[in-house]
Amino acid sequence: MTxxxxxxxxxxxxxxxxxxxDSYDAIKYNYKTSAKPQAFWKRRxxxxxxxxxxxxxxxxxxxxxxxxxxxxxxxxxxxMANDDSAYQQWTKKNQSLGYTFEQDLHKLSNxxxxxSLLESVDGQHPKIISAxxxxxxxxxxxxxxxxxxxxxxxxxxxxxxxxxxxxxxRKIRKYTPFVHMDLSKAKKIVLKVFTN
Numbered sequence: 712m713t714x715x716x717x718x719x720x721x722x723x724x725x726x727x728x729x730x731x732x733d734s735y736d737a738i739k740y741n742y743k744t745s746a747k748p749q750a751f752w753k754r755r756x757x758x759x760x761x762x763x764x765x766x767x768x769x770x771x772x773x774x775x776x777x778x779x780x781x782x783x784x785x786x787x788x789x790x791m792a793n794d795d796s797a798y799q800q801w802t803k804k805n806q807s808l809g810y811t812f813e814q815d816l817h818k819l820s821n822x823x824x825x826x827s828l829l830e831s832v833d834g835q836h837p838k839i840i841s842a843x844x845x846x847x848x849x850x851x852x853x854x855x856x857x858x859x860x861x862x863x864x865x866x867x868x869x870x871x872x873x874x875x876x877x878x879x880x881r882k883i884r885k886y887t888p889f890v891h892m893d894l895s896k897a898k899k900i901v902l903k904v905f906t907n
Contacts, residue, residue, distance in 0.1 A: 714764035714773055717751050722770060723760065723788060726777040730885050731786075738888055742774070759792040766795075775801070778889040782850060782882065804851055808892050809900065815852040816904040818842070825905045829862035834871035837862065840879060853883055854890035855897050 714722075724744045729737035751757060767773040779801030780791045791797075804811050819828055819842060828839045839856065842848045857863050863883050870876045 714767050714770070716757055716761040716764050717746075717748050718770070719760040719764035719767075719773060720751050720754075720757070721746050722773055723777060726774065726781055727786065730781040730882070733881060737774075742770070756788050759788045762792045763788070775889065778886065782886045782889075804849060805891075808851060808855075808890075809896060811849055812852050812855055812892065812897060813900045813904065815848040816900060818847055820904050825901065829856065829860060829865075831866045831869035834869060836870065836872070836876065836879075837866055840866075844875075844879070850883070850886060851890050854887040855892050855894075856901075857883055857887045858890070858892075858894060859897060859901070 721744060722742055724746045725735075725737040725740070725742040728735040728744065751760075763773070763776070767776065776791070776795075776798045779798045780786070783797040783801075785791060785794075785797050819839060822828060822838050822842070829837050831837050836844075839848070839853060839862075843850055843853055863880055866876075867880055870880075
């Protein structure tokens with residue numbers, strides 16, 4: 712069974728609001744929006760939602776597809792429908808999330824102690840954020856550490872830069888609920904990397 716085009720659109724709308732606004736939380740509102748079928752059928756891009764809907768049997772898989780694309784800054788539905796590389800990379804990373812997390816932590820361990828990686832000093836981005844922005848580590852690692860420590864909220868209070876940080880902070884906070892790793896396993900990996 713495939714997803715109906717309007718349902719694919721409704722989930723897209725909720726995920727778009729989730730990732731682009733501070734006030735809307737798709738999970739809290741159970742992926743509900745004010746989208747109406749009548750308005751959907753007048754859209755020129757409805758074909759792309761039908762195409763994407765045919766690829767997925769469940770809302771959960773489609774939500775993950777949208778999350779993978781939005782976190783990769785691939786926000787236009789036609790691009791998502793015609794190129795699933797962001798989702799393929801996301802799936803691959805999530806199948807080996809523990810390994811990816813540990814490899815990223817090993818890279819970060821060369822930058823200093825664990826706590827120093829997460830702290831904002833003199834209003835600057837934490838080292839871990841700089842490593843992600845430069846492409847050295849994955850956002851999933853940041854999301855896992857956010858779940859463990861809540862460091863982004865502390866950084867929000869200290870970072871004075873207002874051009875890049877608000878978008879970076881929002882992306883991390885909005886993406887974090889879509890990254891699923893056993894946190895006790897994650898803690899063990901952190902201890903293994905930073906105490907050896």
